[in-house]
Amino acid sequence: MSLSKYLFLAKVLAWDTEITLLNMVTPSKKVGHVIPEGHPGAGGKWPEFIPPKEGDSRCSCPAINAMANHGVLPRDGKNISFKELGAKVHTTYNFAETFCYFVPNFAAKMLGRDYETGTFDLKDLDLHNGIEHDASLTREDVVHEPDQTKPHVPFIKELLDGATGKDSDGNPLLTIEDISKYSTKRRVEARETNPEFTLESTHKIIGSTNASNFAAVFGGCIDDLSTFLIEERFPDGWEPKLYEANGLSILSYYRNTISKVENGIDEDKFRRDREERKNQRHDEEEGGEVLPAGGNTSSGGAVGATGELRRRV
Ligand code: HEM
Numbered sequence: 001m002s003l004s005k006y007l008f009l010a011k012v013l014a015w016d017t018e019i020t021l022l023n024m025v026t027p028s029k030k031v032g033h034v035i036p037e038g039h040p041g042a043g044g045k046w047p048e049f050i051p052p053k054e055g056d057s058r059c060s061c062p063a064i065n066a067m068a069n070h071g072v073l074p075r076d077g078k079n080i081s082f083k084e085l086g087a088k089v090h091t092t093y094n095f096a097e098t099f100c101y102f103v104p105n106f107a108a109k110m111l112g113r114d115y116e117t118g119t120f121d122l123k124d125l126d127l128h129n130g131i132e133h134d135a136s137l138t139r140e141d142v143v144h145e146p147d148q149t150k151p152h153v154p155f156i157k158e159l160l161d162g163a164t165g166k167d168s169d170g171n172p173l174l175t176i177e178d179i180s181k182y183s184t185k186r187r188v189e190a191r192e193t194n195p196e197f198t199l200e201s202t203h204k205i206i207g208s209t210n211a212s213n214f215a216a217v218f219g220g221c222i223d224d225l226s227t228f229l230i231e232e233r234f235p236d237g238w239e240p241k242l243y244e245a246n247g248l249s250i251l252s253y254y255r256n257t258i259s260k261v262e263n264g265i266d267e268d269k270f271r272r273d274r275e276e277r278k279n280q281r282h283d284e285e286e287g288g289e290v291l292p293a294g295g296n297t298s299s300g301g302a303v304g305a306t307g308e309l310r311r312r313v
Helices: 003-025 062-069 082-093 097-110 122-126 153-161 176-193 201-216 222-231 250-263 267-286
Strands: none
Touching (some): 062 122, 097 250, 153 176
């Protein structure tokens, strides 16, 4: 690691630690008051939603597209400074200033531009294996769909249909476990169907960070997520569910959500379970006796070392 990169990371870490500690001793923001007065979305009042016109620039990030669709960022999605992006993400989503400094800096470096003075169009963010990567939850892999601005609705529906949580009124909620489960499925299936598949550890963490937003920023609310992910629109009256006085710090986000999402991803288990289900279906079709996974029956069934079911002959 170069000295300048080391110093940059040390600075962000020290600053983020300070914000994390400050948030522990500062009263949280109140519901309905997350977005500061005078900023778009304050009190749940968003500027008009206008979908992108021909020639407007959009990207693979639903959060940034939604900001442009509501005019929080320039509606044409062009000529945006990295500093403006960070400042607007801070007020719109209540991420800490550290996150809003670190991610646009990462984007500037990936594009070979200067963070202090540089600008970009939203489509520039779609540089493959910059931040954009394979096995996303809301986009097909670039090899299948070169236009990464397009939400892939079947993936989004499958993700949201997998919600197992419930809020106090009984409405479905997407949990951290649900997010890990769908991320696992996407990684396994993308690996199998994308001849150019790559997912280095940096992109695994970027993927889990983005996916963690479903739980953190949206509290897992399916209705809000559906509007946000499919239409790239803020639901009427919506505000982020991040109440930290100084915004969500990188350390808190990593500890409470990102690491849990990433640690819950288990591709080997997904493949084993899938094999087991396949064998079970096969056995049922053959009309043989099906034995429960890992269990013996009085008739003496055989369960393979990986837990797969085998039909008694
Ligand atoms: C701070 C500046 C940000 C930049 C530069 C950025 C950039 C990106 C990029 C390039 C992707 C595509 C990654 C992929 O291939 O899956 C992405 C995805 C995503 N981002 Fe952002 N983003 C930012 C902030 C945010 C914020 C604040 C949220 C919070 C709601 C967010 C939520 C998401 C989500 C939900 C995805 C989709 C993940 C998926 O499809 O698996 N992003 N972002």
